[in-house]
Amino acid sequence: MKHFSNRYIFIFSSVMVIAVATLLAMAATMLQPKQLKNLEIEKKKSILESIGVEATAATTENLYDKYITESLVLNSRGENIEGFDAFDIVLKEEEKKPLEEQHLPLFRATAENGEKVTIIPVEGKGLWGPIWGYISVKPDMSTVYGATFDHKGETPGLGAEINTRPFEDMFIGKKLFEDTKFVSVGVVKGGAKDGDPHNVDAISGGTITSKGLEKMLSDCLGKYNDYFVKNRN
């Protein structure tokens, strides 16, 4: 091994760091527009999935325009706030504000069977990181029309099962309200009883993710309580 002077080591490391930083900065800047576009498509795709419309990256834009008829921003009393785009609202930022000041996004869509459904975004914490999803409810504002979930990095095969069809489909037909009281949908370890309108089965080995999902649903959907009550028919 050759001997290198301190001077050489300093120069070598400086050059290396600058070269690497430039390379990474360039890659990040050049790829960013494409990445943001992917995220937007991903979001639209998830919204569509919650009403049972399967889209590919190529068809998402068209299908989104076709099915999603309206987007609203509400406050916690269920009143419409003008001047904001529901699509651009970041739930994580909203959660930091006091409830009265939060902006609650909501989308309306006409589903495949002609039913007018309301889509609500939800966000919470799983075991390793954020989990989120979209829940669509029927015009009675209680019956779940469809649900889709996703996660940043839950364990594959365990917590990550929340974004699989069999898990998401269990939510279809569940009720958010017991008579007039908001109860949300629970996730039960050991399996929900047949015909239980408020619970679904938890994931074996994914207890913390399941619990996080349950909390996410009751926290996020609970904020829309006033809107649900006012608009049910």
Added chain:
Amino acid sequence: MSNQEKEPMFSAKIRKIFTTPLGKENPITVQVLGICSALAVTVKLKPALVMALSVTIVTAVSNFVIAALRDYIPDRIRIIVQLVVIATMVILVDQFLKAYAFDVSKQLSVFVGLIITNCILMGRLEAFAMANKPWPSFVDGLGNGAGYGIILVIVAFLRELLGSGTIYGYPVMQKLGVYSTGYENNGMMILPPMALIVLGLIIWFQRSRNESLIEKK
């Protein structure tokens, strides 16, 4: 598992560099490196394959880069230089996937960090690339990535089949109709301890078959 498509530049020595990590120098079962990721990503076949592929690419390319620079890297900061190369590679791969293969990148999200910390990478850079020419180092990276991959795939295959009753997401057990006979998926297979046990069985099997691996008393 030998590479059949041989060209003149694949001399016997180069072939050996590729094949030894698959068997008797296997990074997981013999060198016992990269165990943590082998346990973490083997619940299902798909993430295991993606992980195996990513590790292979990153190991091969980092090996190549370090081998090309080996005469200029000051000995005293070589570990830092190796880490910088690995980290840069992983971030670049991640950025490209996010832009051009978004679905794959979602699969990979949690494993990217694991690749940077994978002991196999540092092990190969330090043990091989620092002392060899770029081409053999590249092949060595491929071989070690593949050796790591094989074990991952075997473990993931068994865990997915016995734990979830599927192979690559295809419900085999259901199609075979074994559930009606009272068969149930083994929930233990999904949990990390069974990965360790399966891995232990593979190591046991391999050592019992290969005399050179049996430690002398």
